[in-house]
Amino acid sequence: MKSNKILFVLLFLSFGLLSGSAQEKRTYKIGVLLDRVTAELSPLIEKLQNEITAVVGEDAIIEFSPENILVNDFNLEKARSNYNQLIAGNADIILAFGVLNNEIISPMTVHKKPTILFGAVNRDVQQLDLSKTSSGIENFTYLIESESYHDDLTRFKELSDFKNLGIAIDAPIANILPLKEIFDAxxxxxxxxxxxxxxxxxxxxxxxxxxxxxxxxxxGFFMTIEEKKILAQELITRKMPSFSVNGPSDVKLGFLATLQAEENLDQFFRRIALNIEAYVTGTPLSELPIYIDYNPRLTINYNTSDAIGFPIKYSLIGETDFVGEFRNVLSEKEYDLLTVINQALEQNLSIQSGQKDVDLASQEVKTATSNYLPSLTASGTASYVDPDLAAISNGQNPEFSTAGSLTLNQTIFSEAANANIAIQKKLQKAQQEDFNASQLDLIFDSANAYFNVLILKANTQIQVRNVDLTKTNLQISQQNFEAGQSGKSDMLRFRSEMAQNTQAMVEAINQLEQGFLVLNQLLNNPANLEIDVIDAELDEGVFEDYNYDELFGLLDNPSLREPFIAFLIEEAYRNAPELKSLGYSLEATERNIRLNGYGRFLPSVALQGQYNSTFNRSGAGSTVPEGLGFGLVDNYYTAGASISIPIINQNLNNINRQTAIIQKDQLDINKDNLELGIAVNVRNGVLNLVNQMSNIQLSKISEETAAEALELTRASYSEGAVNIVQLLDAQNNYLDAQLARTNAVYNFLINALQLERFLGYYFLLNTEEKNNEFRQRFFEFLNNQN
Incomplete structure (x- = not known):
């Protein structure tokens, strides 16, 4: 709870000594009453000392001595004894913190020494009069915050709709406060x-x-950070929603939500110092304001909500702050770029379909080649002949007979078959190059999807920070309005900006989810598979051996840029599978032209053999009449060769030749157009890389400048020196600069990979040896140009 968080700071007073330096100033000895002290409370004491010194140092000398720092360790009698000890001792002002000290001091109507009380008790169980704006009690003031069990439970119910709630509270506090009555109701x-x-x-x-x-x-204010992490992790493992009274610090450790606003430590320190200053300069404690105003605001841990499967209600987005890394804590697999590319090449459905096209083209080659394989046919017949006819056939056509034959055909030479084989082989190679092009496209598409997710993640985080920034500016506008430095229109304008920026944040979150869907589709993952991607940095991870400095040098040198572009275009021509595919299609077409030209006059040569056997003869005419002088042959064979030359074929050969010539002309045009397109793409790719190279450097400067300008403008706005339009412009400039800076490296890598796609060669997927050969070819090319 907030009062507990305030107590967190004051515990450090037991370790420090704060004193003024001015002569002839009155010295005030401060007594401090605490419920408990832990080792994790010490880092803030220096900041608190500096604040009190800065505020009170001109008016008095403040001393904190160890003997006046008293801890009761949740012992009520010890708390009473500690209070009485300070009353009887040399303390001039008493600062009291904690539940037990509240139990001792709150009921008192007379205070012998000036006392400032932080009860560290939820307002639902406060014994103090909360209807007043000041204590009205001589020598006494107290500070009250806005936290409430009622508000927390109402919002937690709205979020999770719990049915059986566990309420964890420190045992000593549970023994003192009437919590059962409160929670029952x-x-x-x-x-x-x-x-x-x-x-x-x-x-x-x-x-x-x-x-x-x-x-x-x-x-749980006195729980250690490690204990809270253990508890948060256990709740996440059980997929159990959690809500903390202690504020966003717990949510950052893994708890789901809190309704307490981000603790403004500077404001708290200032309030402590101002109360002490007001008293030492003559203002009675009874007249000091008792409220510290913190606007309740829901804070949710994005990663925890994801991990426990907790749906965030969009109706609450407008009043919700998010913490977390916006990474998918449920991811079953985390991808880097190489893993994305390799899985896409292995499992992408489109590429699998393309491989089937290659397989089908191979089958066409086999079909064409099979024309030179022998053909063996077996046949059988059973015949019945009119008996009268059979009787006079002299045994040649018996009434009943059965016979069989084996026929062998073998093509020896056929220009059409030769041409078909050659054409199908060329088409198969063309299909293979089309598949290679599809693979290159898939590699880039996968990398593009990968970097797009990284860009969307970065955009989401920036949009979240922008909402926080707008919230801060809204608070400044409210303070200016209350101080009369600006009108209400400024405050309303920032409320409108808050709504718009929150909507932009929601859209960024949903776009990130859509990015994961696209990546899952490319990887042939189930659409609902939880995945995440590992960040990519220049000169780190998979890009560690990717020599960008060398690329920077080549593109940054005007004298080398044009030769380098010419070399890249030449390499692209050499590697482009699209050009190779067209080349194979041209060769197939030229073979078709030759077939329908002189090739049509080449003869076709074939062999044929046949073996015949009569299995049975019966009935009339089944035997040769005596005296005819010949017998019947039941088994015999024949063999022969055939040569055929087409003379006139309905003019189809000429028509087919003319058609093939037109197809060749079309392919030549397509090849010229493709070469022109490759040259243009390479040049555009280089120009885009040059732009992105400068963007990496300039976006860094732009972001730093925009951040500084925003801070200056915001400070001026808080003082009324500039208007809201200038502040909004500064904030929007900073937002744009952050997006440009964050995306600069990703855009550079995307453009680099796109240029490599145009080259038909991915450095990332080739060995260092191959990449060195590429460099060597460039140096040889450069030497030949000189």
Whole structure:
């Protein structure tokens, strides 16, 4: 809770000594009453000392001595004894913090020494009069914050709709405060059951989570960071929504949500110092304001909500802050660029379909080649002949007979078959090059999808920070309005900006999800598979051996740029699978032209053999009449050769030749157009890279400048020196500069890979040896140009 967080700071006073330096100033000895001290409270003491010194140092000398720092360790009698000790001792002002000290001091109507109380108690159980703006009690003031069990539970119910809530609170506090009465009433109103979990250690909580569907951490200020991490992780493992009274610091450790606003430590330190300054300069404590205003604001851990499958209600987006890295904590697989490319090449459905086209083209080659394979045919017949006819056939046509034959055909030479084989082989190679082009396209598409997700992640994080920035500016405009430095229109304008920026953040989150969907489709993953991508940096990870400095040097040198472009175009011509495919199609067409030209006069030569056998003769005419002088042959064979030359074929040969010539002309035109397109693409790719190279350097300068300009403009706006339009312009410039800076490297890598696609050669996927050969070819090309 906020008052507990305030207590967090004051605990450090036990270790420091703050004193003024001016002579003849009155010295005030400060006594401090604490419930507990932990080792993790020390880092903030220096900042608190500096603040008090800066505010009070001109008016008095302030001393914090160890003997006046008293801790009760949640012992009520010890708390009473500590208070009495300070009353009887040399303390001039008493600062009291914590539940037990609140129990001792709140009921008092007479205060013997000036006392400032931070009760560290939720306002729902405060014993102090909350209707007043000041204490009205001599020598006494107290500070009250806005936190409330009622507000927390109402919002938590709205978020998670819990039915059986666990409420964890420090055991000493549970023994002192009437929490059962409060929670009985609150949970009855929310139509839910609850279990109070008093704890001394984190194990007391984790061992009592069975049977509940959500946890409300209503205490835990003195838990260590490590203990809170253990508890948060256990809740995430159980997929259990959690809500903390301690503010965004707990949410950053893994708790789901809190309603407490981000603690403004500077504001708290200033309020402590101002109260002390007001008293030492003559303002009675009874007249000091008692409220510290923090606007309640829902904070949700994006990663925790993802991990527990907790849907964020868009109706709450406008009043919600998000913390987290916006990475997919549920991801079943994390991809780097090489993993994305390799899986896409192996599993992408489009590329698998393209491979089938190559396989089908190979089958066409086999079909064409099979024309030179022998053909063996077996046949059988059974005949019945009219008996009268059979009787006079002299045994040649018996009434009943069965016979069989084997026929062998073998092509020896055929120009048409030769041409078809050659054509199908060329078409198969063309199909293979088309497939290679599809692979190159897929590599770039996969890399583009990968970098697009990185860009969307960065955009989401920037949009979240922009919402936070707008929230800060809105607070400044509210302060200016209350101070009379600006009109209400400024505040309304920032509220409108807050709504617009929040919508931009929601859209960024959804676009990131869409980016993951596209990547899953390319990788042939289930659409709902949870994945994430690893960030890519120049000269790191898979790009560690990717020598960009050399590329920078070549493109940055005007005298080398044009020769380098000419070399890249030559390499692109040499590597382009599209050109190779056209080349094979041209060769196939030229072969077709030759076939329908002189090739049509080449003869076709074939061999044929046949073996015949009569299995049975019966009935009339089944035998040769006596005296004819010949017998019947049941088994015999024949063999022969054939040569054929087409003379006139309905003019189809001429028509086919003319058609092939037209196709060749068309392919030549397409080749010229493709070469021109490759040259243009390479030049555009180089120019885009030059742009991105400068963008990397200039965007860094632009972001730093925009950030500084925003800080100066915001400071001037808070002082009323500039108007809201100037502040909004500065904020929007900073937003644009952040997006440009974050995306600059990704855009450079995308453009580099796009240029490599035009070259038909990906450096990232080739060995260092191959890449060195590429460099050597350039140097040889350069030497030949001189």
């Amino acid at each position: 609150e949970l009855a109103t929310l139509n839910a059951d609850y279990r109070l979990i008093p704890f001394e250690s984190v194990n007391d909580i984790t061992s009592n989570l069975d049977g509940i569907d959500a946890l409300y951490l209503a205490g």
